[in-house]
Every structure is written in structure tokens, then in C-alpha cells.
Amino acid sequence: xxxxxxxxxxxxxxxxxxxxxxxxxxxxxxxxxxxxxxxxxxxxxxxxxxxxxxxxxxxxxxxxxxxxxxxxxxxxxxxxxxxxxxxxxxxxxxxxxxxxxxxxxxxxxxxxxxxxxxxxxxxxxxxxxxxxxxxxxxxxxxxxxxxxxxxxxxxxxxxxxxxxxxxxxxxxxxxxxxxxxxxxxxxxxxxxxxxxxxxxxxxxxxxxxxxxxxxxxxxxxxxxxxxxxxxxxxxxxxxxxxxxxxxxxxxxxxxxxxxxxxxxxxxxxxxxxxxxxxxxxxxxxxxxxxxxxxxxxxxxxxxxxxxxxxxxxxxxxxxxxxxxxxxxxxxxxxxxxxxxxxxxxxxxxxxxxxxxxxxxxxxxxx
Numbered sequence: 001x002x003x004x005x006x007x008x009x010x011x012x013x014x015x016x017x018x019x020x021x022x023x024x025x026x027x028x029x030x031x032x033x034x035x036x037x038x039x040x041x042x043x044x045x046x047x048x049x050x051x052x053x054x055x056x057x058x059x060x061x062x063x064x065x066x067x068x069x070x071x072x073x074x075x076x077x078x079x080x081x082x083x084x085x086x087x088x089x090x091x092x093x094x095x096x097x098x099x100x101x102x103x104x105x106x107x108x109x110x111x112x113x114x115x116x117x118x119x120x121x122x123x124x125x126x127x128x129x130x131x132x133x134x135x136x137x138x139x140x141x142x143x144x145x146x147x148x149x150x151x152x153x154x155x156x157x158x159x160x161x162x163x164x165x166x167x168x169x170x171x172x173x174x175x176x177x178x179x180x181x182x183x184x185x186x187x188x189x190x191x192x193x194x195x196x197x198x199x200x201x202x203x204x205x206x207x208x209x210x211x212x213x214x215x216x217x218x219x220x221x222x223x224x225x226x227x228x229x230x231x232x233x234x235x236x237x238x239x240x241x242x243x244x245x246x247x248x249x250x251x252x253x254x255x256x257x258x259x260x261x262x263x264x265x266x267x268x269x270x271x272x273x274x275x276x277x278x279x280x281x282x283x284x285x286x287x288x289x290x291x292x293x294x295x296x297x298x299x300x301x302x303x304x305x306x307x308x309x310x311x312x313x314x315x316x317x318x319x320x321x322x323x324x325x326x327x328x329x330x331x332x333x334x335x336x337x338x339x340x341x342x343x344x345x346x347x348x349x350x351x352x353x354x355x356x357x358x359x360x361x362x363x364x365x366x
Contacts, residue, residue: 023109141231165312
């Protein structure tokens, strides 16, 4: 309960990843009494996988992950790139595994989670973790996936497939994301980058055709289903009058939709800032140059989706596993940025830059 008048009464709207991650670390903000407020009409939470590359500072997340892969692949009809890293493996963690851990820690640290009807009227600080809003006809990353169990060994359990473009491209830039938990158990997601997420049965049909064509697999048991829509590009706050946290404060990586690790970075940085200055606020964990590069990439993918498979394969082939992991995790220096830029098809990159600048000047969106 809020009884210490010397403490800063801090309310977080929402009880998702960002809000609960902060609540689980509230002991690092001893001057703040943190309380979470569950919004009215919030969607029912559905478990799904979050992927991330291992790095220093993610020890707790790693310990709760389901599996790690030291190898990962990007595959097209014309070739493939299999990358490896011992220092930065790829991990998958269940959303519910992380949130349940954070809830347990929040309870241990006496952080209350209340209904919106009990919204505190005497908060000193309020932050909003509700999802940000899209701008115009934004690019969306939308997906549907199933976790399957097969009767016979089917999958290479040592290699995660981040992108396999050997699927129907008629609905937008389309790839299969496949996480093999064992030789007989895997998550297979049909993922599309487009401005329209209304594709009906296309996902399910694509997964079935992919398993048949690539793995000669037609018999399997579905253990779990998951689906979602992730906005990409520039986003606007859920409520411009309330400062944000998490995705609502720029944590989502515009060019990939990755958010989990960037939320961790954002909250770590905010705690460090508060301990050094006494101020608490949440800034985007992305540098301006990286946001610009993502904007160019999204412009290319939106206008030339047929070039996407070639682009991603060329980038993957130009980087080592460690470099790829660092790039995707935002651990980027200028040497790595230039390597990525020079890996892009030159004419396509120039077209993307030109269109990106034109759109920003004339519409204010990437």
C-alpha cells in the first residue's frame, strides 16, 4: 500500500511486458512506489514465443528460455545463409514464462496490480504502456503459427530458421519462421509484412504446404496455436498526454518488430538514469541513424516486396553470426552499419532512400 509520503507514487497503465518488467525491478527504484493498473477492455493475453539473442545483462531471461540455438538460417529459392555464434545464441522464451516470473517478483516486492476502476487519483507520475497507434497505412508484421509434434524425426533441432521465403509471396513479403525444439517438435509461423493483415486461411494453407514440400510432412499433432500483429515503422503514443513506457515509448524496432530485448534495455537505462539524476522517464533505445536505416528498409519492403528475399539473404551472407546478432539486438557501431548498407543492392538502396526522404517531406511518415 502507498503509505510512505516521502516516496514518489508512480502508476503504470497496463500489465504487459514493459509494465511487469519494471515492476519486477522496482527494488532498484527505492524512491518510487510503483503500482500497475489493468486497462479496461484489454485483450485476453495469449501465450506466444519471443525470440532474442543472448548478451550480457540477460541472464534471467536466458535462464527462463525454452531453448537456444547456436545456428540460425535465412533461406530463399536461390540460396541460403546459415550463421553461427557461440557468444550470442538465439533464444526463445514463452511470453507467459516471463510475465509469470515478473508477476511473482512484483508480488514479492509488494507492487500492487489493480483494476482501472481503482485508478489512484494521487499519483505523482503516470506512464502508459498500452500499445502505440499506427500512422496512416503502416506496414504490419502479422503472423499465425502452430506448434506441432510429428511421429518421426523431421526437423534439424540444431538450427532455427528465422526466414524461409520458399512460400507463396502473393499477399506481401512472406516467410516461414521455424523454431525446432526437437527433431519431432517445432513452432512453425507464417509471417507476412504488408499493410493489410486480412488474409483469412492463407496462413494455415501456407504452413501445411510448406511442411509437405520442404519436410515431406503431412501427419502431425497441433499442440498450440499463436497469432499476432506487430506494427512497424513510426508509431504515435497511445495517449499523447501521458508519457509512455515500452512499445509506447519507442521500444519496438521499426524494421523488425523486435521489442522484448529493447524493452529490457529501455527499462535498464531508465533505472540507471533515475539512480543518477532522480528523474524517471523512458526513452527509445534506438539511435536516430538506426531508425533512419529501418525507415529506408521499410520503404524498400513496402514498395518492392519482391526484392525482400534477395535483400535479407545478401545481408545475412555479408555478416558473421556475431555481427548479425549484434545488428538485430541494436548493438551497432559504424563499421557494422556500413557493412549492412554496402550489403544492400545498390540501386534498390538508392530508390529506398529517395522514396523515404520524399515521404517524410510530404506526408510526415516513413
